[in-house]
Amino acid sequence: MxxxxxxxxxxxxxxxxxxxxxxxxxANAVLGQNVKFTPMEATEVTRQHTRPIQGARPSVLVGKMTKITFEVEAKGSGTAGTPPGYAVFLRSCKCAEVVVAGASVTYNPISRNHESSSIYFYLDGTLxxxxxxxxxxxxxxxxxxIVVIEFTMTGLFTQPSDAALPTPTYGTQLSLVPQVATTENTPTFSIGAFTAAVLRSFTFDAGCDVKRRGLIRRTQIIITGSDERCEFQIEMELLxxxxxxxxxxxGxxxxxxLVHGVGAGQVVTLTQPNLQILNPGDLQQQDNVAEYALRGKALPGSTGNDQFTLAFT
Incomplete structure (x- = not known):
């Protein structure tokens, strides 16, 4: 079959x-897309016993883990103060969730007490x-x-099993049509006092350093740190x-x-209060129009854990 x-x-x-x-x-279904899945990733430890013959040696698999990468549409829930359907993943990527009822849901980085999640990935008849x-x-x-958030999640390996596909409940994740990135739908992009940048593309990378740590009596997936970075391409202007x-x-x-989305419950605002612009890349051109390819580091401020905020209003 x-x-x-x-x-x-x-x-x-x-x-x-x-x-x-x-x-x-x-009811905990997430509307993902462009899935890449590694069912089992492990280190091969080769047995080194002596023997009177040549040939391949058997190995033992250690450090088993599972990885999945996918995208979600970067949009709100449609109701201000209600977390988006993929909030579980932001929380599992060392983000705190602050909910203001009827108004907003905001995520910011944290340095301790990182949450974790269980993920079920069904593929036809396999769980x-x-x-x-x-x-x-x-x-x-x-x-x-369509604006997206790409997640890469790492988890402890468990043996897969045969299981029928569930009937997911997506709610507004499916019914709420995403707003494409246009002048009307992306009303704000500012770099300091410069608010008139003509934007082609923008990528923010949370840069979490995810590792499997396997010791006796404690095996975990941990986040050891982060290096938040940003890249964006804009039209060249007079200096x-x-x-x-x-x-x-x-320096x-x-x-x-960056503000994207129009309407209550559909606005997503990504703020980096302290972006250090790094060495600009090569000049680009599209349609014979000169463009800058810029990049930077999102630095912590004086209080820390404030490299960015991702707010849904």
Whole structure:
């Protein structure tokens, strides 16, 4: 019997106790896309016993883990103050969730007490369970395209099993149509006082350093740190209007804000209060129009854990 790749379901739920299956149900379904899945990744330890012959040696698999990469549409829930359907993954990528009822949901990085999740990935008639999952993410915007967040999650390996596909409940994840990145739908992109940048593309990388740590009596997926970075491509302007070389040379952080979405419950605001512009890349051109390819580091401020905020309003 052939297994059909497009017959998939992705469920996820925050764990109360690390590595203990939180049993995500169809109501915990996440509308993912462009899935890449590694069912088992491990290190091969070769047995080195002496023997009177030559040939391949048997190995033992250690450090087994599972990885999944997928995208979600970067949009709100449609109701201000209600977390988006993929909030479980932001929380599992060392983000705190702050909910203001009826108004907003905001995520910011934290340095301790990182949450974890259980992920169920169904592929046709097979269920792959990932426990103790943590990961990292990228926010990706391209002009006239659907804005997405790409998650890469790593979990402890468990043996897969045969299981029927569930009937997921997606709610507004499916019914709420994403707003493509246009002038009307992306009203704000600012670099310090420069608010008139003509934006082609933007990527924010949370840069979480995810590792499997296996010791006796404790095996975990941990996030050891992060290196938040940003890349964006804008039309070249007169230096009197915007001078990225002066910003890079000075090394002085500047605030960068990107607002996408229009309407209550559909606005997503990514703010980096202290972005240090790094060495600008090669000049680009599209349609014979000169463009800058810029990049920077999102630095912590004086209080820390404030490299960015991702707010849904």
């Amino acid at each position: 052939s297994m059909m790749w497009e017959l998939q379901a992705l469920l996820a739920k925050i764990e109360t106790t690390y590595g203990v299956d939180s049993a995500p149900a169809p 792959f369970k990932m426990l103790g999952c943590r990961g990292t993410w990228k926010y990706k915007l391209t002009a006239e395209g 009197a209007t915007f001078n990225p070389f002066a910003l890079a040379a000075a 002085t952080p500047t605030a960068v804000t």
